[in-house]
Amino acid sequence: MTVSTQSPALPQRPSRIAWAAQQRVLIALAALILFGALRYEHFLGAYNVLSVLRYNSMFALTSLGMAFVIMTAGIDLSVGTTAACACVVSALLSSYGLAAGLFGGLGVGLVVGVLNAFMVTRMKILPFIATLAGMLIASGTGLLLANNQSVSVSYDTDFTWLGQGDWLGFPVPGWIAIAAYVYGSVLLNYTSFGRAVLAVGGNEEAARLMGLPVDRTLFWTYVQSGLFASLAGVILAAQFGAGQPAEGVGWELFSIAAVVVGGTLLTGGVGSVANTLAGVLLLGLIFNVLNFENGLGVISLSAYWQSVVRGVFLMIVVMAGSGAARRALRTAAGPGG
Amino acid sequence: MPSPSPLLVMRDIDKRFQGVHALAKASLEVQPGEVMALVGQNGAGKSTLIKVLTGAYSRDDGSITFAGQPIAFASPMEAQRGGVSTIYQEINLVPFRSVAENIFLGRERRRYGLLDWPRMNAEAAEILRRFAITVDVRKPLMDFSTAIQQMVAIARAVSFQAQLVIMDEPTSSLDEREVEVLFDVMRQLRAEGVAVIFISHRLDELYQVCDRVTVMRDGRTVMTRRMDEVDKLSLVAAMLGRDVEAVRSRETAFAAATGRAGGDVLSVEGLKVGRRVRDVGIEVRSGQIVGLAGLLGSGRTETARAVFGADPADAGAIRLMGRAVAPQEPADAIALGVGYCSEDRKADGIIPDMSVRENLTLAILPRLVALGVVDETRQRAIVETFMKRLAIKASGPEQKIRELSGGNQQKVLLARWLCADPKLLILDEPTRGIDVGAKAEIQALIRELADQGLGVLMISSELEEIVEGADRVYVLSDGRTVADLPHAQATASAIMAAMAHAGGASENADG
């Protein structure tokens, strides 16, 4: 006998929900851009576009690493202080040149990432707690190395090019972020590693029984998150010409927000790289639009309003997505009769 | 059938946990291309034996030979690579990912170093076609029914070039038609020379598909026979370790009703809930056991949950104790004297890390409270009474419920409702996954309670339970009540006819 999808007795449960939720992020982004373009004269001007990209490239990088971690149903609270620590280290090494600053900074991410990964996969500490410890350790190390002060970046070498330079008329941090997202997209969709990330997040026990290298997958996911965070820290140092040990506070939660806005479920197993970028840009553009709105003189909102607006925006996104998520879960858990 | 070269020989396997023998000189022999049934009560050592084979546990003593080689798999993964695949009771796949991905996870097909999706999708479809299943393999697994998911799990296992496939209670969540599909797959495997070890609590199934049967008791192998040489009674006798005469001829422990049905405790008319329940009408009187029969997906559980307020009804009339009600939350129904033992003990029943005492009194806790403070003296007294009355085996009221056997967990959950002195008790698969001994105790208890005036609504997939236990049987099909049979007319064939009769399911019903 043939069991086909049309059999009325074995009902199919069509769910395009994840798909719809993902498209909604892109639609919202497009709508916001359209709104800005129509309302403000210089919104799509080269200066505005490039500065938005230059600034948000750092959040884009931390959020990309975070997205992979969240797809495994984990979380990485250490990205902010890892960036800060890497920022300090690369500033300290900037006088030895671009490569020294870059790889020194990445070294910080590697160490913190390995530490987090070790705690999660070997010591079996919950990711929230493990990366909270990693966060404190990275923060303390950064402050120690910087002696509690801002470290100035050497302008004698080409290190600052990483943050302030242009290549083919486009800011270098923007290039780095684009390259990272292309890499992330291919990694997720066209490699076994990417599939393993989603499988581990979707059902860790099953992934283990299927013979997937669960611990190795988790390990590299956290290491990768550390590396992306430290890359953001290097760009931060190069962009602002200073290694600031106290920067990066709250970046981890901003990144989580961006990933959530991008439609990735914190329960793991589903996620999209492109939509994470959309999430970062949506949150970033809200600030930008607020500035333009103030510029028009229609309203006069202090910069403090941006957190309120961002929070409310996150709330709306979550509310809009919740019905879909609930339906998806009910479908997945569909009980028998 | 003595064959010169058995595929698997497990001999004199010993396994101890903290000094206690879980396996004592257990043995198992499987020929290539045969379906071997492995049966025994809970705690007999079936799962332990399987786990020793697949490397989930290490053995303390004994030898294992597979395909002529002595083996000692270090992990289920290694066993899979060595040709032994296991399909677990709970489907261990990734629901969010596509069917093809679930089949190829861990050994993806690549092209130029990147994943070759077209090829994986084509091959996955091909593998499933072997089992006469055509589905869109690009869709997420969670879009499909449990049966299809089970088939995908089997397809994955078999596509690892398995020589031996172990199925640990694969049918417990399938309905009869789906079970048929599974059996076809098993016969297909046998025809291809793949051996199958089939663990099931449903004895009837064994006769349909198995060649031989191995019976285990107390960690030992007590019997291995050809299936056609052993009747059901001797099988049960071997499992229980009693004489055939001592095993009663009835399948269940339900005695005939001695009490008399009283007034209505529940009546439901035109009930509609979501897509699963379209038009259900049932009636339960006090002192009566009412059976709710139907295939998986016929709306039995959904009906029960609506009556209990777990998923509020969209339309229809519910009367509890003669009052028209519309319970929105379980608490509403509980207040009216309803109890509900859910189908899935682990997910919907027990609070695993809480003690027997706290689990038992969870539902009546609000009644044991003065000014918000729990009266622990009364609580202990109640727990003691019910642990004794239901013969709950635990080291004491403070033992964590997750450490109890399935049968004793179920008794605690029954006690949770009984101590609330309900008028209507809804039991959803009250004896699923429980060993023969505890099963009989629970069935006898249900009858005793009904005789004392409790109204019972019992959902069961085991026909014997419904036929012998229920005073009145409603059959649901496709979300509708299609038959209302008094005890005398509720024969297995009448119930099956009613299940098969209605809706569009008829053409598939007989497989």
Place this chain on the structure above:
Amino acid sequence: MADAPTLPRGRATPDLMAFLRRYAALAALIVLLVFNVLVTPHFLSLQTLNVNLTQVATIVIVSVGMTLVIATGGIDLSVGSLMAIAGALAPLIFLSPFGVAHPALGDALAFVVPIAAAGLLGAFNGWFITRFRVQPIVGTLVMFIAGRGVAQVLTNGNLQVFHNPTFQFIGLGRVFGAPFQVIVMLALVAAAAWTMRRTLFGRQILAVGGNDRAARLAGVPVDRVKRGVYAISGLCAGIAGLVVIAINSSSDANLVGLGMELDAIAAVAVGGTAFTGGQANVVGSLIGALLIQLLRYTLLANGVPDAAALIVKGAIIAGAVWSQQRGRSA
């Protein structure tokens, strides 16, 4: 699968190592106390005790609420922001023309309104999480982001400096020589521990955290219990916010409660409450907070820079949780 043998569990010999792991935080606290008595000069003085208890009080107050939230399997990231809101509201009230004209009423309102507001916002967290079935991390992240913004908008980001002895009693007052906020802290810990142990609400919290689907089917009002713990967490944060500004004689919406969510979570983690829910060790959270505080004090008193103390704090959190997990599985 169901026939794994039921094993006699852990009744054999009381394993000393397992016991130590289970009570690692308490053991570490005692070791640290002994170390300090021997090494740190002037450690055994009322002054030292008061300094440490005063500094730890706000963290403990917040972690009481956090413990209850975590016992339901949730988490509350918004506590720091709620502290900032409460801290911003109080001076706005007693410094307002009305507050100045009616000092008694103004001071009373300056206690009640901010704490109530924080409690209400906590209840909002609970409503949001239960109504939309949102993960607690995300649900409270909204308030984390928006809440501090609200506090900043309320004060326009300005520092509010004040001198109000009546109001500041909550942070500077003494009762029989003991700092008032320490008494508040101990009272809250005792009340919460008792609630968890003896009351219906406490048992329902544990049932919800242990298995919320089963709890609902047993008639436990799951959503109401969850809303309740987030409201309590909000109230605790509100109280802590007032204590902080009272100590500082000023309120800075940018700084009040900054990072408090992680300090409180760390205290709960070190104190031995499992993040999977179904357990609440309120006294453990107190011990955890004391341990973290005393460790920092010890390092500072012995000349180690504050930044290095952060690293040690990270290590102690990971170490404590790791050893408890092993203690539990043993």
